[in-house]
Amino acid sequence: MVAQSYYYQDKYESAAEVFVRAANIDSPASLKFCNLAFELFRKAGNTWKALQAADAILKRSPRDHTAAAFRRHHLFDFLLTEELLEANKQAMAGITANDEFIRSCELPFNNLMWCGDEGINSRIRDLRAPLFSSDDRKRRRAQPHQFARKIRIGYFSADFSSAHATIILMRGVLECHDRNDFEITLYCNTPDSLIANDAGFRQEVGKLVSIRDLTDAEAHARIRDDGIDILVDLKGHTSGARIGLINSGPAPIQVSWLGFPGSVTGIDCDYVIGDPTVTPDTSKPFYHEKFCRLPECYQANDNKRRPLPPPMRRQDAGIPTDRMIFASFNNVKKISPETIGAWASILRNCPDSILWMMCDNEIAQENLLRYLDAQSVAPDRVIFARPIGYEAHIARLQAADLCLDTFPCNGHTTTSDCLWAGLPVLTTKGSNFASRVSESLLVAAGVPELVSESTDEYVALACELAKNQSLLKSLRQRLLDNRFSAPLFDTERFTRHLERGYRMMVERRKAGLDPDNIDVPAFPPRQEPFR
Known part of the structure; x- marks a missing residue:
């Protein structure tokens, strides 16, 4: 009765706590009470307590799919290092053994947060989405299509807002x-919450068609009626995807780019846009898509609208003026147990250093500090950065000394933000697309020596740069010198390469040829800065 009273007052968390207490009394109904608490914590938006309730369910019913899938997904939110390490080991064992229950609890994007094995990555798809078959693909490709003089490109996304990282990267390409x-x-397919934060992009970009309220069949018909030659899916297996729409085959050529760093298993795309670093020949067996490799870097960057404010003073950023500042501004989901272990080694070996990192979840902060303390790293060695506006963020990046990348899932927009700000980023060589992104960006920025060969070398190089400030300053200066001459931020050059790739796709289609791997030839190097 007490729980019901709370529920009818919309006090879902209070109701859930009643069921938690009831579940702790050993009785045949304890599993039912755990499930009620789990659902109510979720309804209240308390992910941490819902995670604990999921644990309680799994102790009583280890193969409860809803609880197991929730736990697998949200363990990545709270920097539960030891628990996550064990869960990752269990997931690897289960996936390798073809345990369908374990595999069904694994989401494609989460899999990239911990697993750099392309063979494993390629076995994970979103089981909630409709499948496509080889016959479906053949039927799509066999449909008659009339090309016009202009190539008609359709970009699909749920992120069309200047406030989103995808548009921060590619707005300049759309304009170029x-x-x-x-x-x-x-x-x-952009939600209202993101549209509300847009600062003019949607009004300036040109032809924008909302399909958010259309069914997949209706959106398919609209894209077909528009005569789109190449549909570029900017989502893949990320939030706001319309896998059913893509798999319905609305365009003769379908391409995956930018949103999902890897093969979009279970999504009918003919090509994935990559580059020689993120999609080397050794990766081909693990992709159902053919490669369209741009010659320098797969990632778009905008050199016109990206802000470039003066550096923020360390005092204003809330960090010491006399210490080595290692920084990380990646999403906490990307901070793997292996990454945390490497950071602990770096901090132990560089006693005058500070780790300055983005994490605004207090529970995750506590979990991290507790783990580092057990690794002989005092809690006061970590400073947590608060979320601030994008321009101010670019300003504060310049206050750090060295950014420590995450692995096996690297920073993407985060890494290019750092390089744009002139902040060196230290990464390690990867074994799949997501773990090779920072290497691709660093090579395109002209600082390949910041790519270490192993985790041990990553730790050693971080310590060397902390001690050798002249070397670190020289790398920083090279980034500044290269900002308007190296390929990474050359928006126009990137766009011409991308367009050349699109032309090569269309030429194959017009010739009646199936998609095949494409290496886009590079234009001659620039002789002058582009800005």
Whole structure:
């Protein structure tokens, strides 16, 4: 009765706590009470307590799929290092053994947070989405299609807002597209919350078609009616995806780019846009897509609208003026147990250093500090950065000395933000797309020596740079010197390479050829800065 009273007052968390206490009394109904607490904590938006309730369910019913899938997904939110390490080992064992229950609890994007094995990555798909078959793909490719003089490109995303990382990266490309040869349409699945934070992009970008309220069949018909030659899926297995729409085959050529760093297993794309670093020949067996490799870097970057404010003073950033500042501004989901272990080694070996990192979840902060303390790293060696506006963020990046990348899932927009700000990023060589991203960006920025060969070398190089400030300053200066000349931030050059790739895809289709691997030839190097 007490729980019901709380429930009818919309006090879901209080109701859940009643059921937690009831579940702790050993009785045949304890599992039922655990499930009620789990659902109510979720309804209240308390992920941490829902995670604890899921644990309670799994102790009583180890193969409860809802609880197991929730736990697997949200363990990555709280920097539970030892628990996550054990859970990852169990997931690897289960997936390798073809345990369908274990595999069904694994989401493709989460899999990239801990697993750099492309063979394992390729076995994980979103089981909630409709499948496509080889026959479906053949039927799509066999449909008659009339090409016009201009190539008609459709970009699909749920992130069409200047506030989202995807548009921070690619807005300049959309503006640089050659409208004499290309017709660009954006198919928008963006939620109102993101649209509300847009600062003009949606009004300035050109043809934007909302399909958010259309069914997959209706959106398919709209894209077909528009005569789109190449549909570029900017989502893959990420939030806001429309896998059913993509798998319905609305375009003769379908391409995966930018949103999901790897093969979009279970999604009908003909090509994935990569580069020689993120998609080497050795990766081909693990992709159902063919490669369209851009010559320098797969990642778009905007050199016109990305802000470049003066550096923030360390005093204003809340960090010491007289210490070596290691920084990390990646999402906490990417901070793997292996990454934390490497950071602990670096901090122990560099006693005058501070780790300055983005983490605004107090429970995750406590979990991290507790783990580091057990690794002989005092809690006062870590300073947590608060979320701030994008321009101020670029300013504060310049106050750090060295950014420590995460692995096996690297920083993506985060890494390019650091390099744009002139902050060196230390990474390690990877074994799949997601773990090779920072290497691709560093090579394109002209600082390949910041790519270590192993975790041990990553730790050693971080310590060397902390002690050798002249070397660190020289790397920083090279980033600043290269900002407007190296390929990474050359938006126009990138766009011309991307368009060349699109032309090569269309030429194959017009010739009646199936998609095949494409290596886009590079234009001659620039002789002058582009800005």
